[in-house]
Structures are given as C-alpha cells and as structure tokens.
Amino acid sequence: MPATYENIATTTLGSSQATVSFTSIPGTYTDLVLITNTASQLASGSEHILCQFNSDTGTNYSATYLYGTGSSAASGRNSNTNGAFIGRHEQTELGTGITHIQNYSNTTTNKTVLSRGGLAGQITIAYVSLWRNTAAITSIDLSPFNGTSFDAGSSFTLYGIKAA
Amino acid sequence: MIGNIVGGLLNKGAVLGDFESIATVTVGSGGSASISFSSIPSTYQHLQIRFMTPFTVQDGEIRIQFNSDTSTSYRSHNLSGTGSAAAAGTISQTSISTSYDGNATRNSAYAKSGIIDILDYANTNKNKVTRALTGIDVNGAGRINFESGLWPSTSAISSIQITQYGFDGTSYGVKNLAQYSHFALYGIKG
Numbered sequence: 001m002p003a004t005y006e007n008i009a010t011t012t013l014g015s016s017q018a019t020v021s022f023t024s025i026p027g028t029y030t031d032l033v034l035i036t037n038t039a040s041q042l043a044s045g046s047e048h049i050l051c052q053f054n055s056d057t058g059t060n061y062s063a064t065y066l067y068g069t070g071s072s073a074a075s076g077r078n079s080n081t082n083g084a085f086i087g088r089h090e091q092t093e094l095g096t097g098i099t100h101i102q103n104y105s106n107t108t109t110n111k112t113v114l115s116r117g118g119l120a121g122q123i124t125i126a127y128v129s130l131w132r133n134t135a136a137i138t139s140i141d142l143s144p145f146n147g148t149s150f151d152a153g154s155s156f157t158l159y160g161i162k163a164a
Numbered sequence: 165m166i167g168n169i170v171g172g173l174l175n176k177g178a179v180l181g182d183f184e185s186i187a188t189v190t191v192g193s194g195g196s197a198s199i200s201f202s203s204i205p206s207t208y209q210h211l212q213i214r215f216m217t218p219f220t221v222q223d224g225e226i227r228i229q230f231n232s233d234t235s236t237s238y239r240s241h242n243l244s245g246t247g248s249a250a251a252a253g254t255i256s257q258t259s260i261s262t263s264y265d266g267n268a269t270r271n272s273a274y275a276k277s278g279i280i281d282i283l284d285y286a287n288t289n290k291n292k293v294t295r296a297l298t299g300i301d302v303n304g305a306g307r308i309n310f311e312s313g314l315w316p317s318t319s320a321i322s323s324i325q326i327t328q329y330g331f332d333g334t335s336y337g338v339k340n341l342a343q344y345s346h347f348a349l350y351g352i353k354g
Contacts, residue, residue: 004350005183030188030348031214062303066245066310075245079304100297102216102277108344109218112277114299114308126245128299128308130274161214163188163348 003162008032010157016041016149022140022158027105029160032137034099036117038089039151040144046090046119048145049097050083051129053111053137057082060132067125084129087117089144091151095119105136182353184208189347195220195340199326201349206286206320209354213280217328217345219300222270224330224339226278227259228313230292230321234258239314244307259327260313263298268305270333272342276300285321292321324349 006029009022025032040047052061063085064077078085087097097117104111111131118124131137140158144150189199204211217226229238240261241254247266255261263276278298284290294313300306315321326347332339 003181003183004185005181030346062301062306064245064247064299064301064306064308066243066250066308068250073243073250075247075250075308077247077304077306100214100277100279102214103275103346106216106344106346109216109275110273112216112275112300114277114279114297116297126297126299126308126310128277128301128306130301130303130306132303134273161183161350162185163214163346164185 006160008158008160010155012155013150013152015152018143018149020142020150020156025138025140027136030103030163031161032101032104033159033161034086034140035157036087036097036142037094038087038154039094040089040091041148041151042091042144042146046088046122048085049087049089050143050145051086051099051113052083052141053131053133054135054139055141056133061129063127063129065125065127067123069123084113084131085127086113086115086129088119088123088125090119090122093119093121101137107134107136110134111137184351186349186351191341191343191345193343195342197327197338197340199341199347201324204322204324208351209284210352211282211285212350212352213347214350215347216275216277218272218342219265219270219274219276219302220272220342221328221330221332221339222265223267224265224328225261226263227261227327227329228294229259229325230315230317231319231323232325233317236316241312243310246307247305260294260315262296262311262313264307264309265300266305266307268300268302268307271302274300274302282321288318288320291316291318
C-alpha cells in the first residue's frame with residue numbers, strides 16, 4: 001500500500017548547475033513539499049531562490065515575504081516577477097528551505113506557494129507566492145534569482161503527500 | 165452543498181507509516197458553512213491540517229474550534245508580513261484565528277493556503293497549542309503569517325470545527341467556505 005508522504009525525486013549536485021528541474025510530476029498526490037539545501041555562486045550577499053512551474057518564464061508570479069535579520073523584522077513584496085520565491089542562500093553558507101504547494105494539480109485556482117527558509121548566520125524568512133495559472137503543476141524549475149548557479153553539494157528533494 | 169460538511173475517520177486513506185492521512189474534506193457546489201473532523205483517534209502524537217480555500221472572503225480569517233467548544237476564550241498570536249512591514253497581533257475570542265489576509269481584495273481565482281500543526285493533541289495533562297504557516301498573495305497585496313493558538317483545555321482533541329469569517333462584498337460575518345476548498349487532516353505518530 002503506498003505511503004502517505006512519498007519521495008518523488010532527489011537531486012544532489014556534483015558540480016555547479018544553473019537550473020534544477022523536476023519533470024513529469026504525477027498528478028496523483030494532493031500536495032507537494034520541496035526541501036532545498038543550497039549554496040549560491042553569487043559573489044557576495046544572499047539571494048532568493050526562484051521557482052518556475054510548467055516552464056512558465058513569464059512575469060506571472062508574485063511574492064509577499066517576512067524576514068528577520070537578527071536585528072530587525074521586515075516585510076517585502078515583489079509583483080509580476082518571473083518566478084515564485086522559495087528560499088534564500090549565499091556562497092559561503094547553505095540556505096535551507098521547505099516549500100509547500102497545496103492542491104498543486106487542481107485546475108480551478110491559481111497556485112499559492114508557502115515557503116520557510118533561512119541562512120543561520122544571516123536571515124530567517126517566510127514567503128507566500130502566487131503563480132497566476134490554473135493549470136496543474138507538472139514540472140518545477142529552480143534557479144538562483146540573480147542568474148548565477150547552484151553550487152556543488154546543493155540538494156533538492158520533492159515529496160508528494162496523499163490525502164484520504 | 166450548503167450546510168456543514170463532516171469528515172470522520174474514513175480510514176480510506178490510512179496507510180502504514182508515521183505520517184498518515186486521517187480524513188479529507190473537499191467542499192462542493194454552493195460552499196459550506198463549516199467543516200468538521202470528528203471521531204479523531206487518540207493514537208497519534210500530533211495532528212496536521214493542510215488546506216487550500218478560494219479567496220472569496222476578505223479582511224477575514226479561518227477559525228478553528230475543538231470538541232465543539234464555542235465558549236472558551238481561545239488565544240491567538242501572529243507575526244505577519246504585510247508586504248511593507250512586519251506586524252504582530254493577538255486576539256482572544258471563541259476560536260483560534262488563523263490565515264488573516266490583510267484585507268487584500270477577494271478573488272475566487274486565488275487561494276489561501278496553510279499548514280496547521282496541533283501538537284500533543286491527545287495529551288490530557290496539557291492545554292492545547294497550534295502553530296501555523298498561512299498566506300495569500302494576489303500580486304500586489306497579501307499577507308504571510310506565522311501564527312500560534314491556544315485552547316486552554318486539557319481535554320484530548322476528538323473533533324475539529326473550521327469556519328470562515330470576513331467580508332463577502334455585502335457584509336461581515338461567518339461566511340461559507342467556497343466550493344473547491346480542501347482541508348486534509350493528518351496524524352503524525354510519535
């Protein structure tokens with residue numbers, strides 16, 4: 001009997017890579033959960049991780065986020081972006097992220113994405129993102145926001161959760 | 165479907181493992197005034213509710229009650245991102261408050277989403293606490309929330325009642341959860 005919480009696919013990079021993709025995602029689950037542990041090749045500073053669905057690279061996404069830096073708490077928003085925001089990373093420290101996509105295969109609503117992430121030495125952050133498309137999600141493309149690459153050792157795991 | 169929808173222990177999705185599906189409710193045509201999970205077994209350590217509900221009511225919240233307790237003063241706290249500022253709030257009322265939308269303009273094509281953890285739900289030595297990550301973004305407005313809730317009762321949780329409060333374009337009040345709303349209850353073994 002299949003488990004309720006299943007590993008769909010896992011990738012750990014042996015070398016730097018600009019984009020990591022999950023394709024042919026089955027529509028048989030209820031929710032998706034994506035776990036990321038990544039480092040960037042950005043020269044300095046940290047950046048968001050960009051998440052695109054079904055190869056949609058248009059400005060059909062947006063995000064609202066809340067973050068704490070250790071000295072202050074703040075919030076921001078990006079509208080009409082070319083990807084959902086799901087985490088944050090930098091060159092010298094791995095960033096962690098847990099992303100939830102509820103009812104990813106429904107064809108009625110646009111897709112809402114919830115993420116929590118952080119860099120232990122810098123920031124903790126939570127995002128809610130929107131993909132303005134009612135299509136069922138069948139693929140996910142991940143890339144660093146500033147167009148660099150994920151560093152070797154970055155890992156990505158996609159889980160599916162089944163409901164009763 | 166107008167009225168209340170009850171999801172009991174269906175056992176249909178129960179599978180071997182530490183994270184098990186207990187019951188799922190998907191709202192049908194016409195919406196539903198409330199959703200209930202009943203006859204929740206006490207055999208898990210924690211519960212988790214995962215939900216998505218079309219954004220048909222604004223300046224509103226999802227409300228949670230336990231064991232049909234409508235009189236106790238539940239307590240809720242939130243740390244939220246409004247898009248321009250970090251905000252914090254608290255409220256004491258006859259339900260736990262979660263998933264506030266910051267009065268973004270409602271649009272049924274968008275959906276509130278959330279994960280609510282109910283820790284040690286069957287422990288009769290502790291008051292019951294929840295923690296939640298919820299949010300809604302509508303491209304230019306929205307809110308991301310970290311939330312906690314308290315039900316000051318040591319009773320084991322055997323049922324959960326979920327409603328929605330807000331403004332539907334006409335009035336404020338308890339409003340139907342819209343068609344296609346999806347609430348799934350999971351048990352986590354300890």
